[in-house]
Amino acid sequence: MTQEANAVAIEKKYAKKSQIKEIWRRMKKNKLAMIGLAIFCILVAMSLSADLIADYQESAIKQNGSLRLQPPSWEHYFGTDQYGRDLLARMVHGSRVSLSIGFFTTGISLLIGGILGAMTGYYGGIFDEIVMRLMDILLSIPSILLAIAIVSAMGPSLLNLLIAITISQIPGFTRIVRSTVLTVVGEDYIEAARACGSKDFRIITNDVLPNAIGPIIVQGTMSVAKMILLAAGLSFIGLGIQPPQPEWGYMLSEAREYMRDYPYLVVIPGIAIAISVFSINLIGDGLRDALDPRLKN
Amino acid sequence: MYRYVIKRLLLLIPILLGVIFIILFIMSFTPGDPASLLLGQDAPEEAIVQLNTEFGYYDPLPVKYVKYIFNALHGDFGLSYRTQKPVFGEIIKRFPVTLELAFCSVILTALMGIPLGIISAVKKYKPIDMICTSCAMVFASLPRFWLGLLLILFFSVKLKLFPSNGVGSWRHFVLPVFTLAAPTAANILRLTRSTMLETIRQDYVRTARAKGASERRIIFKHELKNALLPVITALGVEFGMLLGGAILIETVFSMSGISTLMITSIRMKDTPQVTASIIFFAVLVCITMLIVDMIYAFIDPRIRSKYIK
């Protein structure tokens, strides 16, 4: 009992300095990253509170013949589209789809690519050889084409779009994770762990991945931005989102015909994409700098 | 050296076999059949069956695969379902457009990205660096197809300076090349800047300073070559990707290059055309990467000696 208390006491006394806090401290110094983070938070807040800003059914979906193609005004801050739907409402609701596509695809492909990359990097040998050849094969097909082919095969829908993008991103992540894992596996502390008799799985999860995670997270962050762009691109050529669901890339694609006379229709969703990608890139850059051990002091 | 080149080219074979399989596999899932697409929706059933049989559409996947490989080994990559012409003929017709586009964009990317990256690195944290890096950040965040649309809106519609579509003269290439190059140049700028900053920290740069070399000399003679290595890889990868087609940009600027062909073919379930295009692309990318590696070896003696020994 007293021992128990003792242990707790010691733990309390010399509390762990959180590394996350340390990274956060360094990141806070990076003004650009903080701007990015602020913008990003606003975007997330916006998409979370989309229903408060504008009703989905009433403003984002409902058509209104008498309000077609109204330029921005006090009633409709961003104007209306060809069906008379409020552009602001569509943009706000669209952010949900666009942002979650970015995070979802990155998350899943990072997970799968991460597992594959960690295994191949750690074990090497024939398994590595086979998986990497497979990835080479997938990589030699341009990812956007692969995505297009998959969506064509499975039929366009949001889910299939997600699957296609995810699949097309896995090889890239596998490579990145593998190469970071390789550098980590060469380190002495992995050998030390082996010398202790740790099992491979434990080594991968406790030693390899936590040390490889920095560059992977940075890559992941950057990839969210890339995925938002890719998804927008695919929606732009008509693959993926089904009407009347608002999504930025799809909004652009719909607006394209009207671009000459109603430029705000393309400018607004475009800026929305650019801003979110911009903010995520800033965060990614900041994270990279914050995680870079050479900048530690 | 040439043994290495041959080895690399031989490595292409399993990749191509895999690529062919994946394409045939995916294409076998795309709905519809080539004949209905060709004959239109009002064609009678027996006509469709007849044409599909001619195309070998009803063969099971392994048979298709083996047949394809067998024919390919005899130099026969088939006729496009859509145009009934040899597939590579179709590719070659469109390739110049793609090649020109890719080539010009990569050159422009390098011309914009590298010098500005160097300036940024040298004038670290000075106003010019701030301007360059923040512009780069913005450009790197723009969706390319959107940038293309805006450029058309401004330069073609409003100012009527450049044609908005098609190919023909150099003026047709100005906007698409810029659209392709700007975001990549932004990335190259950032990459150049960070690799330059990396090399500035290196010991041999300090050695050069201790010799009494001027800043200029240090930058151009000692840092640049080392700093450019990752940049060259990035440019090579970009070039490879562009050869595969700048799908969205070709769409936006209505240029019928390789990617337009590929998309049309995917949509028309024109399997021979899709497969051939992707084979073509894979080979090109592999060769590009090989050339990049050669350039690498040319610049970096450490890598050169790896190949030679």
Add this chain to the structure above:
Amino acid sequence: MDNKIENRLLEIRNLKVIYKTDSDTVCAVNGIDLALDKEQTLGIVGETGAGKTTTALSILRLLPQDIGEITEGQIIFEGKDLISAKESDMRKVRGEKISMIFQDPMTSLNPVLTVEQQLYEALELHNTQNKSKSQLEARVDEMLELVGIPKNRKREYPHQFSGGMKQRVVIAIALACSPVLVIADEPTTALDVTIQAQVLAMMTELKNKLGMSMILITHDLGIVAQTCDKVAVMYAGEIVESGLIEDIFESEKHHPYTVGLFGSIPNLEIETDRLSPIDGLMPDPTNLPFGCKFHPRCPKAMKICSRRTPPKITYGTHNIVCHAFTREDETNEKRRR
């Protein structure tokens, strides 16, 4: 006393250097004085982080830009102050008058230039006599020969050389323009013992042959004993003891830190069961202790040590900065002489 003015090559007075990082300021060098005569070899020893490299870089004004800064002091080289010199003048000094050999031969050569190009560059930069290209090339061959590298290997790249050979190339570059002063910053730490012996022997030989002065930075007291004429012991950015080589190795009186250093190395000649090292660690350079910087680790620390900066006590050529030695000792010593 051999500090006649005409013989004096370099004099450092009260040099202070700080490094500014984004979170705090490191006081790397805290007011050191050093003097070096022509054709002399000065050894600087001290633990990691004592400020040895910083001192050397300050002489050449090569401190990392925007981070390292000389806040105070003078570096008088051949009668001129280097700290106030113009950058363009400094460039002429570097390589031509003073050259430097860095610790790690693996990274101090540019991997993408041939050995010849790098050596040639040093000559070309200081080609004051407008020698022709072929003359310079002949000089390249000569220098390589001098450091024992066959000249037919000059077209090779650094990675094709072994560590010892690379370090010799670095030395050849440093000596190419026959500088008056060579600063060697741990030139052999990265090398194997046998190679280290080769390189050191060669350096001493060349130094004598070319009549140069040298500052040798090391933490190996063995090397100091073999090569130096004068020694300075650095601790936390200060020189705690300095003097002729005999003063350090044979005198009775020593700064407690020097005693600790000697106690730390296993002696090949005398059998010892246990070493008697200094306890504790170097102080944090961002937060140095007040008074004598060494007092937290000093076995002989007194109350005064933590309160007042110790005085410099001079016994002829031998200086000790410590409270344990008093002014009286100093004057007694003088009287005895």
Add this chain to the structure above:
Amino acid sequence: MKQMKKDDDNRKPLIETVNLKKYFNTPFGLLHAVDDINLSIDKGKTLGVVGESGCGKSTLGRTILRLLPLTDGQVLFDGENILGYDKEKMRLMRQKMQMIFQDPYASLNPRKTVFQIIAEPLIVNRIYGSRNEINDRVLFLMETVGLAERFINSYSHELDGGRRQRIGIARALSMSPQFIVCDEPVSALDVSIQAQILNLLMDLQERLGLTYMFITHDLAVVKHISDEIAVLYVGQCVEKAPSKELFRNPIHPYTKILLSSIPVPSLKSRISEREIIRGEVTDPINPKPGCRFAPRCKFFKPECLSEDLSLNEVKPNHYVMCKLFG
């Protein structure tokens, strides 16, 4: 009587290698990193291993611990060949054999706290059931190696080299091993810290009866700490003798040069001519038969290259691999 028995026990080697070979496959050929090495270390003793960079010292240590698969030969622990052990048995074996690494910066996982690092072996080997026991053991170990309690939750990068190396030692000690391979444990440290660590290692040996294999390239250190010394050259052991004997009476030409290359921190030796070796270490890839030191040896005779050499006992316990002096 009692004394006698103890002596008997001690004479029995704890670790023995028999014709140990480790070749690496490289693109340019077979790299003979460890080539036919026979060593034995008695219980409670220290074997020093010296040699130039790349001569295979670390590889030797790692193959003995089976951290690397070996090419040929045997490793006997207490007379038992550990190579036949399966995964589970090997895991138990690992508790008896540990390693201290050269670089205290690279051998500690930067994402783990001191506690996590030291406790890791205890956790994976399920030595203690409760967290409390582990906690106590860790604190005990920290005390043993002289680490203050307050560092328990620090990350290794927040500490200096000396403290880090102490963590490494505590980790190696955590399972009370009998045998420890010390791979240059002090070469990355400053002299004063180096001495602290050396003292610690020697204290521990005394207290816990540990057996060390001490790898280093610093001859002064090796002399100080070892009972016996093996000199390695390009994968082979060229000379092996008790420490004092080796320093007093080196026989192999390479050992002689090695000893004379050490700069001695005293002015007496300053005047004496030192023997300087010319040339570089032989390439360990596909080495030629015969003496590997031959190209650098000033006594070189053609017959040196005629056949492979073996280690001969020139004097009691003093082994040399040389055609001319052996």
Add this chain to the structure above:
Amino acid sequence: NETPSNGTSGNENPLIKDTGQVVISLATELQTLNTFAMQNIVTNECISNIYDTFLNVADDGTIIPNVAESWEWIEDENKYRFKIKKGIKFHDGSELKASDAAFTFNLMMTEYKAYQAATANQIKEVKLVDDYTVDVYLNNPSANFLYLCAINVKMYSEKAYNETDKYKDTVISCGPYKLVSYDPTIGVELEAFEDYHGDIKPKIKKAVFKIIPDANTQVVALETGELNLSRNFAMIALKNIKENPNLDFYSHPCGLVNFIQFNQRDNTIEPLKNKKVRQAINYCFDKDFMIQVAEEGMAVPARSVANQGMFGYSERIPYYEYNVEKAKELMKEAGYENGFKFDAIITRDGKDKKIAEIALENLKAIGIETTVQVVENNAFIDDLKTGNFVMASSHLNLNSDGDNAMDVISITGSVPFSGINDEWIEEQNKLQKIELDSKKRFDILESILVRTGEEAYFAPIYYPKKSYAITKGLNITGYDKFVGVQLKYLEWAE
């Protein structure tokens, strides 16, 4: 000619660069140069300038001579005897003989049978009588055979076809224009054929079809003068084009019809089997808004899947105007007062999708919950064929013979995707196919269309007009209902 001439003579228009040529937009690259293997409107619009048809259709629907200068129906033998016009030259200078005609028919029946089934399946045999006479034996008497000869049978030159690569790279026919070059990345170049035999001689010397897929880009190109005629410009630009003093606008009715079809295959979808539900849906569609959004007003609301000019179409066909109240009432009557839910309206990208999107909104108003699913062309056709849909927004380009509408309506037609199974219609359809008397045939067709309307088997949406944006000064003197404006109808104003 709808072009008003307001004093400005064509040459003053700064956009006119070369009166010897016109530049026309092409929305996609050509599918093929071989007209028998072609199924695509854009391709047809271009290459029908090169090929000449065997017969022609007059504006009122009567068949008139072209390559065949006369014909007679020989009832006993079930055959047509065609006399070929003498002195017709192919583009390569050789003369067109009856053997070429026979070759053309045979080609259609053999190599391109799959592509040209509608016509080819009617023919039993073709016999050459002499150099200028050919006999075509039919399987059955056919009401629309001559009509099909006028729109589908294009002249091939036997010699040229066999010598060249089956018209993959070049074409030799006897149309008003000959092919100069084709490059899939740039477009098509045509040149007037001086020896064209027809009445309307080509006036424009050179025509360039430039590939510009993007509708907006076409407008830009028109404004800059890079383009003289655009068929697929963005409709939203209509206002700009009308206001632009240098541009003109021209439109004409055509065979296109946009409609929404129901899946009425046996028992598959319960509510859609109910006539009242189908009617309700027909009433709920806001056709005007659809026309506004999809066509910028350039269309008329449709009564039927048959197009306005079709043989058999009349005002007797019932029209469902937009009336939500009535629709709701009908839903109530049908027992679906609370509406129902179904899978998705499938559609392809483009105008069909816009219609579907509005339909979605309209359906919601009467309580029908659904979604829109945009699919690729191939998947769309696949779904239609296999009956894997509930409602589909689609369009067809029908010719002006009523039989073409039957292809869609009748279960035995070639496009029976709706799966209407109406015995009465089937019977009437059989009759109309062999009825050679055109008055009687008209009545049969009309009655079928009226019944289709009353039963609300389809939801016809609108008849779009073919619209052209042109450089002012370029006059259009006529059009072909099925193909649209052909090059021979173009001329520059003096």
